[in-house]
Amino acid sequence: MGSFLHVVFVGIICAALGAASWFATPRGKNQVLLRSSVLLSLTCCYLMWAITYLAQLHPLIVPRRSDLRMEY
Structure with a gap:
């Protein structure tokens, strides 16, 4: 809710x-x-910021660490 x-x-x-x-x-x-x-400039800048901000908060693909061994 904070985002x-x-x-x-x-x-x-x-x-x-x-x-x-x-x-x-x-x-x-x-x-x-x-x-x-x-x-138009304010609207475009706001939409670009909002989409980027929300995409970083709730990514579609979960990041995975590559430095872990396979059993973990």
Whole structure:
């Protein structure tokens, strides 16, 4: 359960950064492009981090030690 809370907590931080960047972008003809770029970058970075973090916590293949004798 602890790993889930880490992912949610970082997700809330990324959402807050996205909301802050929404209001902090300067006005102009490229405002929509800047907003989209920042939000897309935050989303992609968060998803990459979350997938990597959760994959390391719960691997699909259990690692095996190769320096043990066969009877162990």
